[in-house]
Amino acid sequence: MSLVTIQAKDGASVEFIKKDPKQGGVKDVYFSPDRSYVVAFYRKELDFGSKERLERLVGNYRVGIFSKQGAEYWKNLFRWPERIVEYEKKTGIVVPVYQPNFFFPENTTLAGAEKEGKWFTSAKNFNRFVPEGEKGNLLSYLRICINLSRAVRRLHAAGLAHSDLSYKNCLVDPKTGDACIIDIDGLVVPNLFAPDVLGTPDFMAPEVVTTMKLDPKDPNRKYPCRETDQHALAILIYQYLFHRHPLRGSKVYSDDTEIQESLEMGEKALFIEHPTDTSNRYKIQKNDKDFLPWIDTGKLPYKIMGPYLKELFEQAFIKGLHTPSERPSADDWEAGLIKTADLVQPCLNKDCVKKWYVFDNSTKPVCPYCGTKFKGQLPVFDLYSSHDGKNFRADNHRLMIYNNQYLYLWHVFRNVFPNEKLPDSQKKPVAYFSFHKNQWIMINQTLDSLVDLTNNKPIPKGSAVPLTNGLKLQLSQEQFGRVVNVSLVKA
Amino acid sequence: MRKLPVYILIDTSGSMRGEPIEAVKAGLNSLFKSLIRDPHALDSIYISILTFDREAKILLPLSELNNNLVLPEIPPLESSPTNLGEALQLMCQLYSKEVKKSSLEAKGDWLPVAVIMTDGSPSDTMLFEQMCETLKSNAYPFSRIIGCAAGPKAKTEPLKKFATDVVFLETMDSNSFSQFWQWVSQSFSRLSQNTSREVDELPPPPEEIKLVL
Structure with a gap:
């Protein structure tokens, strides 16, 4: 085993084991001793432009993405080059290794x-x-x-x-x-x-x-x-x-x-x-x-x-x-x-290869993967929102309800989106659904101003509202708060 | 769906006896092991193995690559000539039967790959020359024919006559063979990604293998 220690361009010390490189299309890849990163050397000498690009990649571009909102989030979605090294006249980059779940586990036929x-x-x-x-x-x-x-x-x-x-x-x-x-x-x-x-x-x-x-x-x-x-x-x-x-x-x-x-x-x-x-x-x-x-x-x-x-x-x-x-x-x-x-709902067949399917908008939903028909009542929420607080228009956004499903803030407010910018505090569910005593109900967990518009009745936290066909609920009275229209599909 | 046929031709003449053939066997095993872990290979590759000495024989008929595929044993070698011409002829006969050609009615299989491993010159020179012409005429189009001259005394000239790539292993030991197979399996893998020629670059051979062409 030959351990090589070199200094990266940014001054950091970089180590790799110079043995059995994994060969990619243009690079030879070596692991660090603790396998937390790899050093990948370009086999051909890089031209000026390519070196310049690498400089920016590990410099401006990396800093731009990893120092702003959602930095932690992006670390999981990109394996971004972190450093540039030169060794035996070859240019290389230092890249973190993948998360272990991107390899098949040990007890399977494809282990590793x-x-x-x-x-x-x-x-x-x-x-x-x-x-x-x-x-x-x-x-x-x-x-x-x-x-x-x-x-x-x-x-x-x-x-x-x-x-x-x-x-x-x-x-x-x-x-x-x-x-x-x-x-x-x-x-x-x-x-x-x-x-x-x-x-x-x-x-x-x-x-x-x-x-x-x-x-x-x-x-x-x-x-x-x-x-x-x-x-x-x-x-x-x-x-x-x-x-x-x-x-x-x-x-x-x-x-x-x-x-x-x-x-x-x-x-x-x-x-x-x-x-x-x-x-x-x-x-x-x-x-x-x-x-x-x-x-x-x-x-x-x-x-x-x-x-x-x-x-x-x-x-x-x-x-x-x-x-x-x-x-x-x-x-x-x-x-x-x-x-x-x-729009997805669970397939009733527990052996179904896909377990879930997208609601086909019909009164007789069937799982396309295994052919199992849906039986029972299926609540559907159609979301509406308003720009002036008075007139509500359809958002072209539908939510299928299934047992133990949750409602989130991005359903409640038109201006909340589930993405990397969402703070942890807004990722928590605000209500959930249950088929309880032969009836679909929604249980309010944290919504301050949930109102049953059909019966003109507030639904306080900790209480439930039965879901009936044609029911209208105002999820929040605050700005950007949505109204939903409930339909019950019987199949 | 389209398959990618791979024909592997192994020289089993007397001169391969001992370490050379053992290295080929070990290499085949490691090639096979790496292919059954490669999703691009599993998706489309079918493998056939031929041997040639006094005569050319089918060791493994064209079979789907999967984890249940068992590689047959290569029988003990005897002193014998190297009928490479006959082996190429057998491969072409199998090609006609096994490879679905593209027509204007339906897509055929992917163009096959051939790997020929030999340490010497062909004994059946006339047939060999004839087969080189046939292969060059494109009557049996291959996407790649990899000729491997194995052993310190191996000549590359005969292989150059028909192969698209010729490599030789300077020293013949198990380690260099395993590197060769690794290189070959990476080449297959690229082919089964249907790489078109312009962007098609083989990974460079590892140390000890030199790309002659």
């Missing part, structure tokens, strides 16, 4: 392997190779997608683009819903630092694939940027939620594999679930049983994820597929995913 995206985006891997306890459920995948959208939103807000969002660069843990973006050193700053990779094939935007054969200096050639990140993010989200790729259907453009690849991902890219052009639908083949039901778009179409995501998928893969400016932003995804999380 990284939980990279491909384990969960491929239907076959998900069905056959991911250990049972590691598969997660619909809620945890929603959480993964929210985390990724949030991280990308933060990068974009800082004027940066990741440039290579892909399976390997996004670690996920479906058990907890955690996600983390790694390999941040390739960040792109428009007009300042050009990308050094074109991206990973399944995720490259059509305009990048279409123009990659052009001369690098050709002004028509397209490179990774914020809009291409938006494409890659949409692909990741679709893959985590459906375990299939949105553009890899059965349409043939050429009998030459390479031309086919560049057309189906580039110039001719077509959503496999395009509502009117059905030519790229995936045709299920005889040897596909390991991939079912996920690749069956007839059984599990994109619209099972509810109205908010349906619209975003259409924006990403129909309207915006070849029109980068139309693509949903990371912010749009975050908001849509958060609202979708309010």
